[in-house]
Amino acid sequence: MGDAGVDGARVGAFLTLMVEVARRSFRRASHYRLATAAGVFVNTVFGYLRASVLVFVAASSGGMVRGLSGSDLATYAFMSQGLIMVVGVFGDTELSDRIRTGDVVVDLYRPVDLQMWWLATWIGKAAFQAAARGIPPVVLGAIAFDLTWPDHWWLWLVFVVSVVLASVVGFTVRFCSALATFWLLDSRGIDQMVTFTVGFFAGMLLPLTLFPQWLETVARALPFASMVQLPIDIYLGTASGSEIVWTLAQQAGWCVALLGLGRVMMASATRKVVVQGG
Amino acid sequence: MDSPASLGLYGRLLGARVRSDWQYRTSFITLLFSQALVTVLEFVSILLVLELVPNLGGWTPTEVAFLYALATVPFGMADLLMSSVERTANHVQAGTFDRLLLRPLPALFQISAIEFELRRAGKLLPSLGVGVWAVANVDVAWNAQRVGVLVMAVLCGAVIYSALWVASASVSFWAVGSREAANAVTYGGQAANQYPLHVYRNWVRAVLGWGIPLAFVSYVPSQWILDAENPLGMPSNLVVAIPVVTVAVLVAALGCWGLGIRHYQSTGS
Numbered sequence: 001m002g003d004a005g006v007d008g009a010r011v012g013a014f015l016t017l018m019v020e021v022a023r024r025s026f027r028r029a030s031h032y033r034l035a036t037a038a039g040v041f042v043n044t045v046f047g048y049l050r051a052s053v054l055v056f057v058a059a060s061s062g063g064m065v066r067g068l069s070g071s072d073l074a075t076y077a078f079m080s081q082g083l084i085m086v087v088g089v090f091g092d093t094e095l096s097d098r099i100r101t102g103d104v105v106v107d108l109y110r111p112v113d114l115q116m117w118w119l120a121t122w123i124g125k126a127a128f129q130a131a132a133r134g135i136p137p138v139v140l141g142a143i144a145f146d147l148t149w150p151d152h153w154w155l156w157l158v159f160v161v162s163v164v165l166a167s168v169v170g171f172t173v174r175f176c177s178a179l180a181t182f183w184l185l186d187s188r189g190i191d192q193m194v195t196f197t198v199g200f201f202a203g204m205l206l207p208l209t210l211f212p213q214w215l216e217t218v219a220r221a222l223p224f225a226s227m228v229q230l231p232i233d234i235y236l237g238t239a240s241g242s243e244i245v246w247t248l249a250q251q252a253g254w255c256v257a258l259l260g261l262g263r264v265m266m267a268s269a270t271r272k273v274v275v276q277g278g
Numbered sequence: 279m280d281s282p283a284s285l286g287l288y289g290r291l292l293g294a295r296v297r298s299d300w301q302y303r304t305s306f307i308t309l310l311f312s313q314a315l316v317t318v319l320e321f322v323s324i325l326l327v328l329e330l331v332p333n334l335g336g337w338t339p340t341e342v343a344f345l346y347a348l349a350t351v352p353f354g355m356a357d358l359l360m361s362s363v364e365r366t367a368n369h370v371q372a373g374t375f376d377r378l379l380l381r382p383l384p385a386l387f388q389i390s391a392i393e394f395e396l397r398r399a400g401k402l403l404p405s406l407g408v409g410v411w412a413v414a415n416v417d418v419a420w421n422a423q424r425v426g427v428l429v430m431a432v433l434c435g436a437v438i439y440s441a442l443w444v445a446s447a448s449v450s451f452w453a454v455g456s457r458e459a460a461n462a463v464t465y466g467g468q469a470a471n472q473y474p475l476h477v478y479r480n481w482v483r484a485v486l487g488w489g490i491p492l493a494f495v496s497y498v499p500s501q502w503i504l505d506a507e508n509p510l511g512m513p514s515n516l517v518v519a520i521p522v523v524t525v526a527v528l529v530a531a532l533g534c535w536g537l538g539i540r541h542y543q544s545t546g547s
Contacts, residue, residue, distance in 0.1 A: 034455035045462040048482055049470050053327065056477040060331045144479070189308025196316045205323040210330060 017112065018120040025124030029132075036132050043081040044137045051077035051145050054207075066209050071146040072236050076207050078141035079232050085129035086163060087170035087227040088122070089204055090195055096178040096187035108270065115175060115262055122171040130163065151237055158244055162231040165251035169226045172258030173198065179262065182269040203229035209238070223254040284387065291391035299396060306397060313400030317354075321346060321408060324472060335476045336507025340415050342474065344504060347409030348428075349471035349496040352435025354402035360440035361464070362393030367450035367457040376544050386444065386535060416504055424503050427517055431499035434524040438495055441524075441531035442467060448531075451538035463490060471496045476509045483510075494523045 054073035058065050065073070084090065095118055098104040107114055141147060150156055177194045181187040199205055201224040208219045208229045219225055230247050233239040239247045299306050324346060328339040337345070366389060369375040378385045418424065446460030470478070470486045475497040478487070487493035501508055502517045 032455065034453060035458060038456040038459035041459050042462045042466065045466045046469065049466065049478070052478045052482055053473055056335075057327060057331050060333070060335075065330055184304060186302040186305035189305040189312060192309060192312040193315065196312055196319055199316075200319045200323070205319065206326055211326060212329065215326075 014116075018116060021117060021120035022124030022127070025121040026128045027124075029125045029128040039085065039133055040136045040140075043084060043133065044078075044140045047078045047081040047137050047141050048144065050081070051141060055145070057210075067238070068207070068209060068236075069148070071148045072238075073207065074141065074145040075138075075148045075236060076203075076232055078138045078145070078147065079235060080204055080207075080228050081137045081141075082134040083163070083166065083228050083231065084204070085133040086126050087166045087202075088126070088174055089170070089198055089202065089227070091174045091177070091191055091198075092122070092125075093178075093187070093191060094121075095175070096181045096191060099178060099181040100185065100187055114270075115259070115266055118175060119168070119171055122174075123167065126167040126170075148236055150235055155234065155237070158248070159231060159235045162234050162248060162251060165248065165255055166227045166231045168255045169223055169251060169258065172255065172262055173223065173227075175262045176258065176265055179265045179269050182272070198224050198227065201225065202227040203232075207232075223258060226251040226254050284383065287383075288387070288391050291388075292394050295392070295394045296396050309397040310400040313397055314404050317350065317401050317404040320350075320472070321404065334474055335509055337474050338417075340412060340417070341500070341504050341506050343408055344412035344416050345474060345496050345500040346472050347405055347412050348431060348435065348500050349468060350405035351402065351409050352432055352495060353439050353468040353471075354398075354405050355432075355436040356439030356443060357401060358396075358398045359394075359436075360390055360443045361398065362390050362395065363443050363447040364457070364460070364464075365389060365393040366447045367454050370450050370454050370542070373544060375542065379539075379542075385539060418504055427499055427503055430520060431495070431503075431517075434520050435495040437524050438491075438527050439464070439468070441527045442490070445531040445534045448534040448538035451542045467492045467495075474500075474506075491523050491527065494520050 051074040054077055055070040058068070058070035058073055063069060068076070095104070098107065104114075107117065110117065138147070150159065173194065177190050178187065180190050184190060201208075201219045201222050203219070203225065208216050208225060211219060220229070230239070230251055234244055234247060324342065325339075328334070328342060332339060334342055363386065366375070369378065369389070375385070378388045381388060413420075413428075442463050446463050449460055450457050467486065467490060470482075471492050475483055475487045475493055483493075487497065498512065498516050499520065500506065501512065502514070
């Protein structure tokens with residue numbers, strides 16, 4: 001056991017460093033203005049397509065499907081489009097590229113934990129994406145569709161907490177799949193598999209609520225539901241009262257479990273590390 | 279450029295690409311498989327919608343499956359053969375596009391061959407499977423005319439999607455950072471075509487269906503071949519317009535590409 005004062009200073013220095021890394025990452029993401037605008041455009045177009053289909057489904061079933069109205073479903077479509085970049089549905093190949101090319105060696109030399117370094121990078125970028133790619137599709141969706149808004153002001157706060165947890169779960173999923181590159185040497189295959197699995201089971205193609213009962217149960221038992229479906233459950237008020245606590249607990253549980261899995265993988269990968277390249 | 283020689287060259291370039299991808303075998307197979315998986319999951323989500331609403335504006339689930347196949351098979355063909363033009367943006371950004379212009383072959387031809395990726399074939403197989411199943415199960419008396427329209431629709435659809443790839447890739451000659459916007463037309467167009475056009479709002483339909491003219495890829499031919507419900511009241515002989523529209527879209531796309539190349543200025547450093 002070390003001196004408590006020294007430990008405190010260390011934790012402080014570590015946190016300062018993490019905040020610095022996240023800030024730089026936020027700044028870096030904010031430089032690609034044209035790409036951001038193009039991304040918002042695409043996300044919104046897909047939002048319109050998905051909302052149209054879902055609203056049609058609700059209208060054809062007498063206004064409500066599985067307890068959701070047409071405007072709830074349209075809201076789901078635009079919210080989930082807005083979450084794509086925040087939780088990283090399509091992932092981010094930066095770490096797996098660095099492992100593939102061998103650049104990861106530079107990261108391993110740093111006197112900072114690999115996982116925490118990339119988590120800080122992820123969070124910084126996600127914070128930018130939440131503002132730049134998260135809000136616009138919903139606002140643009142509200143022009144043409146009747147959307148549902150949270151019933152209470154405090155739901156916004158709970159929703160923000162839920163989105164942060166969703167983003168961390170998204171990070172852990174991608175961190176684990178990127179580490180698989182150490183064994184597979186090329187990561188594109190696994191990256192794509194993860195993308196499509198996430199897309200389906202997080203509720204990107206269709207809200208999990210519209211799945212058949214058994215499939216919904218399966219999907220909700222997987223970590224991917226924490227990335228898209230659960231935050232929107234809170235936003236729409238589908239999860240209310242004690243269910244909100246349970247929802248957040250589930251998300252937090254996945255964060256801890258998958259961060260842990262990432263650490264185990266990291267320990268075993270760095271033991272056998274074979275650096276590619278010259 | 280004489281065609282037999284260029285075909286041979288195309289084959290050799292493709293062969294080189296396939297051999298190089300084959301070096302990372304596990305990755306290649308997982309990529310192929312994941313491309314198939316995305317199509318399967320997409321179709322499953324449509325089936326789940328059909329389970330909730332078996333009657334999509336008068337179209338039966340089998341008819342929707344037919345429409346889905348007619349939207350995705352041509353897309354799969356175009357994706358395999360032409361979506362590689364998407365990589366134009368990377369070449370423009372890296373400055374390697376100059377190299378393509380220096381060679382005595384059309385740049386479009388080169389880029390589609392150099393960036394060819396066999397893994398994209400993974401998307402085609404499940405769509406073909408759905409198509410074969412739908413053709414066998416739809417309530418239609420198949421005759422020469424219907425088969426003819428089907429074949430024409432598949433080919434024209436592949437050309438229309440290819441043209442959309444080319445037109446949207448041309449954007450990177452002006453604004454290289456905005457390349458993602460093109461996905462709204464290509465992937466978005468494919469996604470839109472997977473449901474009957476009448477489920478969309480008026481103006482979405484106007485822009486994507488008739489403006490881009492994606493309706494001619496799957497909705498128009500499916501409605502005619504299946505003699506399905508026609509809530510939009512389309513004229514029954516609209517199918518004859520398909521080849522005309524296809525040629526128009528192709529000419530427009532090649533025009534965009536030509537303009538783009540003329541506008542292209544090499545990047546420095």
